[in-house]
Amino acid sequence: xxxxxxxxxxPASELAIALRRVMVAERVVDPDLALAALSYGSNxxxxxxxxxxxxxxxxxxxAEITARLVLSEGTVRNHLSSAMQKLGAxxxxxxxxxx
Numbered sequence: 001x002x003x004x005x006x007x008x009x010x011p012a013s014e015l016a017i018a019l020r021r022v023m024v025a026e027r028v029v030d031p032d033l034a035l036a037a038l039s040y041g042s043n044x045x046x047x048x049x050x051x052x053x054x055x056x057x058x059x060x061x062x063a064e065i066t067a068r069l070v071l072s073e074g075t076v077r078n079h080l081s082s083a084m085q086k087l088g089a090x091x092x093x094x095x096x097x098x099x
Contacts, residue, residue, distance in 0.1 A: 004028035029057050049083040052076055053096050 004022045006015060007030050018028040035054045045053070048069075055065040066076050080092055089095035 005033055006030045007033060031057075044086050045083050046079070048079045049086070052079040053083055053092075056080070056092055057096055 004018050004027065006018055006028065010018070010030065021028050031054065034057045035050065048071075051069055052065060055068045060068070062073055062076060066073050069076060071079075080095070084090070084092065084095045087095050087098040089098050
């Protein structure tokens with residue numbers, strides 16, 4: 001089931017785009033909200049591990065994540081792999097869900 005989480009002060013133009021994406025079964029999460037959720041409470045993940053998971057929440061490719069974080073693909077893979085190990089997740093999708 002598609003779903004989305006946006007901040008209540010999201011501009012109308014972004015809200016319209018998000019609604020269209022949800023209507024075609026995509027999930028939409030505000031990046032700032034996602035980062036805040038990943039940072040909340042006791043969390044053994046490092047800042048970079050949380051950044052990598054947050055950047056991948058929208059189904060971004062490795063290339064898109066590396067561009068957003070301005071890191072090499074190897075470094076991003078290392079951060080995501082470390083997050084997977086800490087969370088006991090078999091893959092990135094499960095790591096995102098657990099985080």
